[in-house]
Amino acid sequence: MSSFDYKKALKDIPHKPGVYQYFDIEDKLIYIGKAKDLRNRVSSYFVKDKQINGKTRVLVSKIRRIQFTIVDTEIDAWLLENSLIKKHQPRYNIMLKDDKTYPWIVIKKEPFPRVFSTRRMVKDGSTYLGPYASVGMMHTILDLIKETYTLRTCNLPLTPENINAGKFKVCLEYQIGNCKGPCQNYQTKEDYETNIAEIKDILNGKIGNVIKDVKQVVKTAAEDLNFELAHNYQKKLSVLEKYQSKSTVVSSAITNIDVVSIASDERYAFVNYLKVMNGAIIQTQTIEIKKRLDESDEELLSIAIAEFRTKFKSTSREIIVPFEIPLEDMNLKLTLPKLGEKKKLLELSQKNVLFFKKEKLNQYEKLNPELKTERVLTQMKNDLRLTQLPHHIECFDNSNFQGKYPVSAIVVFKDAKPSKKDYRHFNVKTVEGPNDFATMEEAVYRRYKRMLEENQSLPQLIIIDGGKGQLSSAVSSLKKLGIDKKVTVIGIAKRLEELYYPNDSLPMYLDKKSETLKIIQQLRDEAHRFGITFHRKKRDKGTLKTELEEIEGIGKSTAEKLLTHFKSVKRIKEASAEELSKLLNKKQVVTLVNYFNDTEAN
CATH class of the missing domain: 3.40.1440.10 (GIY-YIG endonuclease)
Structure with missing residues (x-):
């Protein structure tokens, strides 16, 4: 201290x-x-x-x-x-990682204001709306404004003095209908300001108010038989309603609220923010936070909320949160929704933050594979209630054929990847007949007895392919060696992928999509493959040797000698008398050649 x-x-x-x-x-x-x-x-x-x-x-x-x-x-x-x-x-x-410069939509403070995007905020009295984490969303809004309103795009100083002095002439934008020509007093300042007021409402999420006003203009124009005006505003109404249908995600009764959610791991946290106005999401962003002091999600979310509300100039009095945050303020309401539209908004935010987290971690892990290894091992440690990271895992599997040729196989994973040079198999020595439990007990005992004798490091996790019986057999061997408290051992039953712990009556189930279960399954399958391969070789060799021993004059030692040299019965059959004579006497060569000739004739 x-x-x-x-x-x-x-x-x-x-x-x-x-x-x-x-x-x-x-x-x-x-x-x-x-x-x-x-x-x-x-x-x-x-x-x-x-x-x-x-x-x-x-x-x-x-x-x-x-x-x-x-x-x-x-x-x-x-x-x-x-x-x-x-x-x-x-x-x-903590580090709030957000090194991007996000764009804003600016309504310039000037006569006949221009509306455009910018990444630089200038303190000149202009109105800035944003920032927009999604550039696509910003351009969609600007396209809506351009399609609906005829605003100037030039940067001429349109002061009343300049306009009245006739300093300007209308340009091509006026000729093609994109501008109403305020530079020559073809459009009044009052009409232009009405358009700007509607644009501000749209940018602030109050598109419903704009639609209501436009509908009234259409109705009045039609009643006055001003069909040209009615037609123009009807086109504007169609564009606005089309945009509203795309942007509205919840009831329009939900207005001016913030939504936040968080997803984190040992090193990073990711926080998503949604700003909702009149049922439409008008701002959204996800930031990354690098942890420094093992901060809790509650602490991180509180800091992120302050950051978002400052950046987006939020004035909302309600924030939808995924869990309780220790923050008391009479003017701020924190809502933890259980159902309804607000719950849907929270779920949308959570979906966004989880996607962002997955994408970011994938990027980091591609650049630095060690990060993925650490994350996977940490996940396994938490899922399996281990006391240390399982850098070294070993898995056992048994194979036999009708009680004959029993073998055990062990595969080794280091840092969640196969270490094939460390794979081993065992010819069972002490077990007679089909006794899977005794076979497992022998294999586990022999494996770790040798590791102790050679001062090798023990694994952090041992996996036994089988249920309670095989697991108990393995634990019995570990107890004999005095290491049952030094390593964690679990059994995996094949049918329902149940995980058993020693002395636990009920199994544990992992999420079928979890990386922990996938690695355990990979270990189990690899042990089974490795064991079956060795078992088949032994079984085939044993079957062939039995066939050779049945030939009169070819005993057990001679059969072993032939198989060791030629590797298979096929090669023995194809061998010449001269090649056979190097291992057999003349009588045995004649006997063997006659046997294969008779077999082929039959």
Whole structure:
């Protein structure tokens, strides 16, 4: 723990909401945090070692000074923490990875404002809407605006003085109907501003209001027999309704809310954000967070919410969340939906964040395969309740043919991949007849007795292909060797892919799509393949040897000698008398040749 006198520092820290900052021996800011109660939160860092994780212990050991800022509410602390982290980027705070420059739609502050996309925000009083994480969505909206409204695209200074002085002439855009010619007073400022007001409503998700107004114009124009105006606005109405049908995902009664969800692993977290206005998603983004101190999902989600609300200038008073977040604020409602439209929105957000997580991790693992290995092993450790990562796994399988030629095979996986040079098979020595349990017991005992004698490292996980009986046999051997507490052993039953643990009456079932189960199945199948291959060779050799021994004058040792030299009966049959005479006497050569000639004749 730190040599820093934290008890003295705590006396000056009040029981109020705020932000705390930790500094190291060089007075460098190393961590920023928020708290509902500053003193209680800061003191929690200086508890006994066993109650905090390793990364936090390292942080605490470096603290030499504490600075704090009191605020009125927890929500203020939340926002202040976010802005300070972005400004100072302390070493032990999480990294919000979002290095992209997202585009905005800007309504330029100028006479007859232009509407266009930009990646640079200039503080000139213009209205910026966004940012748009999806460039495609932004262009769809700009295309809608272009198709529906005739706005100028030139950058001429259209001041009343310049227009009245006749400094400008209409261009090709006017000639082809894309502009109404405000540069020559062909379009009034009031008419142009009406279009801009409607565009602002569309960009703010209030497209329903615009459609309502357009319908009224169509109706009034038709009643006044102004069919040209009615026709033009009817076309505008069709475009707006088509866009609305694509963008509306929930009931239009749901207005001005934020939706967030998170997916994380040991190193990274990914948070998705949806901004919903009038039932339409008008903003969406997913960010990546690199963990620093084993932060909880609750902490990470709180930080990400503050980041999103600042970036997207959110004014919503309701946030849909996937779980409870310890954040109290009278002006902010956190909703954990159980069903209905809000639940659908949360599920949509979760679908997005899981897809983003999968894609990102795949990218990282392609660049660095070790990351995938670590992730898979960590997943196996968690799924199988192991105490350490299973870098070394061994799997046993038995084979026999009607009780004859029993063999055992062992395959080895290192870092979740086959290590074929370490595969082994065993000719069973102590078992007579078809006794699968005794065969397993012998194989396990012989394998680990030798490993102990040779001071080899034991595997972290042993898998037995079979149910409770085979598992019990394996455990019996491990107990005889005194290593049953040093390794984890499980059995896998083939029919329902049940996993059995010693002394557990009920099996454990893994998700059929989980990587852990897939690796266990791969081990089991590889052990079965390796065992069957060896067993067939032994069985075939045994059958052939029996056939040779039945030939009068060819005994057991002679049959073995022939098979060892020629490898198969076919080659023995094809061998010349001269080749056979190198292993047999003249009488045996004649006997063998006559036997094969008679067999062929029959």
